[in-house]
Amino acid sequence: MSEDTHAVNIAKAAKAAFEASQLIPSSERVQALHEIRKELEAVKDQILTANKKDLEHAQAEVDAGRMSASLLSRLDLGKGDKWDSMLQGVTDVANLPDPTGQVSYASELDDGLELYRVSCPIGVLLVIFEARPEVVVNIAALAIKSGNAAILKGGKESNETAQLLSQAIQSALSKTSIPSTYIQSIQTRAEVSALLEQDRYIDLVIPRGSNSLVRSIQNSTRIPVMGHADGLxxxxxxxxxxxxxxxxxxxxxxxxxxxxxxxxxxxxxxxxxxxxxxxxxxxxxxxxxxxxxxxxxxxxxxxxxxxxxxxxxxxxxxxxxxxxxxxxxxxxxxxxxxxxxxxxxxxxxxxxxxxxxxxxxxxxxxxxxxxxxxxxxxxxxxxxxxxYGFGTEVGISTGRIHARGPVGLEGLVIYKYMLRSKGSEGHVVGEFGTGEGKKQFKHAKIDTTSAPF
Amino acid sequence: MSEDTHAVNIAKAAKAAFEASQLIPSSERVQALHEIRKELEAVKDQILTANKKDLEHAQAEVDAGRMSASLLSRLDLGKGDKWDSMLQGVTDVANLPDPTGQVSYASELDDGLELYRVSCPIGVLLVIFEARPEVVVNIAALAIKSGNAAILKGGKESNETAQLLSQAIQSALSKTSIPSTYIQSIQTRAEVSALLEQDRYIDLVIPRGSNSLVRSIQNSTRIPVMGHADGLxxxxxxxxxxxxxxxxxxxxxxxxxxxxxxxxxxxxxxxxxxxxxxxxxxxxxxxxxxxxxxxxxxxxxxxxxxxxxxxxxxxxxxxxxxxxxxxxxxxxxxxxxxxxxxxxxxxxxxxxxxxxxxxxxxxxxxxxxxxxxxxxxxxxxxxxxxxYGFGTEVGISTGRIHARGPVGLEGLVIYKYMLRSKGSEGHVVGEFGTGEGKKQFKHAKIDTTSAPF
Missing domain, CATH: 3.40.309.10 (Aldehyde Dehydrogenase; Chain A, domain 2)
Structure with a gap:
């Protein structure tokens, strides 16, 4: 199978998982996060063993002068309280308020015709990051909490660790009603390049890394990019x-x-x-x-x-x-x-x-x-x-649209407009206008923060 | 002067105008809209004469089978109440609530350390549209109301009309404290291509037209594109x-x-x-x-x-x-x-x-x-x-980030975080943390919708 076909399959599976998940109550996404924590705890030893392999490879690179010691140190998942805080992070995200299903605008357009602007996930995220393997878990937690499917590409330095983390996540998801292809991982740059073409299935690219990474991605895709660049x-x-x-x-x-x-x-x-x-x-x-x-x-x-x-x-x-x-x-x-x-x-x-x-x-x-x-x-x-009090952050955006500055879960949602006619005849536009017998719009504010359906 | 140098100059002038305008109270932007209406009324005859020229050219194109009659009819600024509703549109936009300066998040991070998320313009917009000349005035009004500078490119069919409309807008701006380069017009596709390279100065591209126009622009720029595509x-x-x-x-x-x-x-x-x-x-x-x-x-x-x-x-x-x-x-x-x-x-x-x-x-x-x-x-x-009750719309977005569905003035603003220390010593991060004697964040909600400075 070519990289391209492979990438299309991954992207399609992500979109299908996203669409299926839209009918699942958000409480099940929270449940999935608890399952992920449990699964990670269950396979901790295997993951830390894989992490040791990554560290050994990295040490050889450092010895050969091809990698910096500071990068090596960021790979170490067993260091200090890193493992525990990764797990706590999953629980913390699970406990944050649901960013979806919030009504930011509600208006009665006519008697019995109600409009609600309701927050909802963006769709399929492609997240590309460097080095630190625990980012796999952080990002997966944020994506699941906000209802987005995600495809993750970590740095090759943490490949062994990241693969086991991803497996644990998928294994946990398979115990829930969330499709296990909700979170997928890829390993190669060729896959990234092929996925950047899939604007039909992928809705947002989030590169976390250097300015040059962000710019090179912006130059090679028509998918919107939420830039998490460095700061001057x-x-x-x-x-x-x-x-x-x-x-x-x-x-x-x-x-x-x-x-x-x-x-x-x-x-x-x-x-x-x-x-x-x-x-x-x-x-x-x-x-x-x-x-x-x-x-x-x-x-x-x-x-x-x-x-x-x-x-x-x-x-x-x-x-x-x-x-x-x-x-x-x-x-x-x-x-x-x-x-x-x-x-x-x-x-x-x-x-x-x-x-x-x-x-x-x-x-x-x-x-x-x-x-x-x-x-x-x-x-x-x-x-x-x-x-800032957001509980967690997806990254910091120096872009000018959608989200700016530190981006919390709010940056991973958009909204849709739900319009409901409760009238006995349904509602049609042809009845409104300026001529004789035409109806006028009412535009009466509805005071609510949650959609009634 | 090459197209590229010309484009850089236009883009730079737009950014400079935008930056200068940030220190001007938003009430002056409203005043500028009233001036624009006055100026348009003053030069109505010249504009309608220019519009006749566009119509004559278009009629020749229709006769030669190179243009559709429906496109021709959309060029006619003298038809029915089109002129009057264009002017009324300017007044309507002037009277809408100010989309800038609104606080959507405010929190006391520590005693005397207040964070405000305040809505503000995006920056410089490049708006590319087809045919209807009155769009020049609509878009200029929306951009000015929301505090964005704009560069406009209309369809070549309405060139004569659009040029006079732009001149009237610039002439009106020159009577206010808003820089006259706040709204600029360009005429050629070569200029558009050169401007799509100027991601340093241009913050958002808004193509209003066919799907193919939107896609071709998305493929040729790293500036974010807010797609106003057709609908299926x-x-x-x-x-x-x-x-x-x-x-x-x-x-x-x-x-x-x-x-x-x-x-x-x-x-x-x-x-x-x-x-x-x-x-x-x-x-x-x-x-x-x-x-x-x-x-x-x-x-x-x-x-x-x-x-x-x-x-x-x-x-x-x-x-x-x-x-x-x-x-x-x-x-x-x-x-x-x-x-x-x-x-x-x-x-x-x-x-x-x-x-x-x-x-x-x-x-x-x-x-x-x-x-x-x-x-x-x-x-x-x-x-x-x-x-929907937005008063006006910039267009309809089928994208998934920033704005979705009919986009009102809200779609032309973003926000910035303003953090103000009122403490006697200023605030530093080094004093916060988990060790002994370290401070904890307070994160107390501040109940306000407008920034106190």
């Missing part, structure tokens, strides 16, 4: 910045977890602060091991004060670079609007923060900066589904 | 259908306006009705001039009754064809689930209706049919933004 976030120290807040927010945004997409990569300093707040912020960053890449004016201010260790001149590229490490690019600006303009042209529209005591500057920054998160006196690191 | 809608006559409702709903769905995307193209008949309800429905359709394309069983039933005029056997292609005329494809099914299965594999997921008195069948149909609209005892023609 900035902190702006306004001329009205409180010095202590400036230090706290700049340091936390950079050093709390430098490899995260919500860590700051750029620090923008109002020129009025060059001889006051800026040197203190620089010292605090340097004390935490941060390397500064400075423009001429921020550099001169430090040189004049003999702050030279871990300080070097920036290049233009630095301001478009996600360092993802303890390095930060610094520039000075003459005004708030120059800061906003730099951010809008350089950032990845993820999250930006202003430090200021000036309410008007805060307001202008929050409206003028075109990013998914605009913060005041708070670390960029707050941009996260758990911290 | 079905009416299903369930075994528990009320005969009178069956006739009314089938006839209205087909004949009220056959060229519309929400007209029915397929009629599905439960086999129990073949010798009862079906012949009556067929007669009613035929009496309204409808041509029936029937499968073997629905055909046999009619032939047995000498109902043969305007009745012919169907081909498999008929069930995937949008007739957009007084033709309907008919098939019989043995069950509700066969009807759902036919719809899910053949329809364009626009709108489908069941005629039934069986509450359970209605519920299964509404959940099991995977379309933007699932109706009970009501004509598919109700699928429309005005009838």
């Amino acid at each position: 976030c900035a902190v702006y120290l306004d001329k009205a910045a409180d010095p202590a807040k400036a230090i706290r927010v700049a340091v936390d945004s950079k050093v709390d977890y430098p490899a995260a997409c919500n860590a700051a990569e750029t620090l923008i300093v109002h020129e009025n602060l060059l001889d006051t707040v800026w040197p203190e912020v620089a010292k605090a960053l340097i004390a935490r091991g941060v390397q500064l890449r400075c423009d001429a004016r921020t550099l001169a201010s430090l040189t004049a004060r003999d702050i030279i260790l871990n300080v070097q001149p920036s290049t233009p590229e630095d301001y478009s670079t996600e360092h993802l490490s303890l390095t930060i690019s610094v520039l000075s600006v003459p005004s708030l609007s120059a800061a906003i303009s730099h951010i809008n042209s350089h950032s990845s529209h993820h999250t930006e923060s202003i430090v200021t005591e000036d309410e008007q500057a805060a307001s202008i920054f929050c409206r003028g900066v075109d990013s998914a998160g605009t913060f005041v006196n708070a670390s960029t690191r707050f941009a996260d589904g758990f911290r | 809608c079905a009416v299903y006559l369930d075994k528990a259908a009320d005969p009178a409702k069956a006739i009314r709903v089938a006839v209205d769905s087909k004949v009220d306006y056959p060229a519309a995307c929400n007209a029915a193209e397929t009629l599905i008949v439960h086999e129990n009705l073949l010798d009862t309800v079906w012949p009556e429905v067929a007669k009613a359709l035929i009496a309204r001039g409808v041509q029936l394309r029937c499968d073997a069983r629905t055909l046999a039933s009619l032939t047995a009754r000498d109902i043969i005029l305007n009745v012919q056997p169907s081909t498999p292609e008929d069930y995937s064809t949008e007739h957009l005329s007084l033709t309907i494809s008919v098939l019989s099914v043995p069950s509700l689930s066969a009807a759902i299965s036919h719809i899910n594999s053949h329809s364009s997921h626009h709108t489908e209706s069941i005629v039934t008195e069986d509450e359970q069948a209605a519920s299964i149909f509404c959940r099991g049919v995977d379309s933007a609209g699932t109706f009970v005892n009501a004509s598919t023609r109700f699928a429309d933004g005005f009838r």
Whole structure:
């Protein structure tokens, strides 16, 4: 069987499973999540043994200099409480409110003609991610909870582990009324390429990984892509910045977890602060091991004060670079609007923060900066589904439609319009209009959050 | 200047106009709409003269057999109350509630740390449409009301008219604080191709036209596309259908306006009705001039009754064809689930209706049919933004993300997260966690629909 035929079969099976599942009450999806947890507990030993194989392969790659040690460490499912928190995650998702079946608009169009806009799953998701094997379980849980079928492709480094996790999920599903092809896994890039052609059966692609992964997928499919890209976030120290807040927010945004997409990569300093707040912020960053890449004016201010260790001149590229490490690019600006303009042209529209005591500057920054998160006196690191209170997150979207910023279960649903005539004759459009004897629409709001059928 | 450079300049100017507009209160956008109406009234004569030129060119095309008479008639801006309703449309949009600045989620994450999810425009829209020149004004009004900049490309048939309409819009904008490059028009396909590359500046493409237009655009850009495709809608006559409702709903769905995307193209008949309800429905359709394309069983039933005029056997292609005329494809099914299965594999997921008195069948149909609209005892023609009570519509989306079904102003906005620390020290993530002395998130709902800043 060719890759293409294989891919069509997988995609068709996913769509058929999705369609069948639409008639199953959502409570059975919750039950399925409990079954999955049970099954994972039952086959824990086999999975951790498979994980050891992945780790051995990975260790050989690290030894040969073909893989980083940090990637290796993310593969380890037996480390610390990783296994337990993976299982707890399934239970947590099961316990979240049902994102489907919620009414967001209800209107009586005419006597006995009721319209309901009801949230429902999107359909079939193709999720492509890298490395960490537990993502298989996370994503499967989110898909099942929101009523979507999913096809998952993990990194090849975690292949052995991911296959057993997928088997456990399918085996658990086979004990429920949810079709076992609801969650399927694929292993090869060729399968991904073939599936990206299947826009008839696949409704949304979610790549979780590097910017280059996201872009390459966007370029090769007409299926909508919900981009979970990296972040190039900035902190702006306004001329009205409180010095202590400036230090706290700049340091936390950079050093709390430098490899995260919500860590700051750029620090923008109002020129009025060059001889006051800026040197203190620089010292605090340097004390935490941060390397500064400075423009001429921020550099001169430090040189004049003999702050030279871990300080070097920036290049233009630095301001478009996600360092993802303890390095930060610094520039000075003459005004708030120059800061906003730099951010809008350089950032990845993820999250930006202003430090200021000036309410008007805060307001202008929050409206003028075109990013998914605009913060005041708070670390960029707050941009996260758990911290926002969503319970869990599918990822963080830097796209502009459907979902933006940290995406919770809400990002995995859409809605459909259900229209119900309760009249004795049914309802037809021809009776409405402006002529004599024609009916007018009533458009009376119905106050409900759940559909009555 | 090459098309590419030209396109980059247009796209950049649109993005700059969008960014500048974010600091302008939304009341000024409403004011701009009133100015546009005034300006259009002032230059009405010039516009109608230009429209006559377009009509003359089009008449020559019709005479040469290169254009349909129905397309010609849609170009005529002086016909009936078309001009007045175009102007009234601008006022109506101005008077709709502001879709921006609405809070859909607000939470106190910690003492003095408040998160608001606030609706905001998407950014820069590229809207590509065919023929009718007044769409320039409709779309410009919707874009301005929702705070989006827009680049518009109309059909070449209405070029003269569209250019003057665009000039009037720009001239009106120049009297306001909204940048005049907020709404720009382009004329050529080469410009469209070049703009589809500009994903850095353009955030959403909205093609309004044929399925082939939508697909060709989806294939040639990585910018998200909100598809406003045609519709292949079905009416299903369930075994528990009320005969009178069956006739009314089938006839209205087909004949009220056959060229519309929400007209029915397929009629599905439960086999129990073949010798009862079906012949009556067929007669009613035929009496309204409808041509029936029937499968073997629905055909046999009619032939047995000498109902043969305007009745012919169907081909498999008929069930995937949008007739957009007084033709309907008919098939019989043995069950509700066969009807759902036919719809899910053949329809364009626009709108489908069941005629039934069986509450359970209605519920299964509404959940099991995977379309933007699932109706009970009501004509598919109700699928429309005005009838739904949205005041106006951008189009009808058969996509699965962001917006589905008739799309009102809500479909032109997204949201951003604004996080505000009011604490005396600012807020940092490093203070939260599970260790000793670490803070926990509060996640207390804030009850508000508007952001306090």
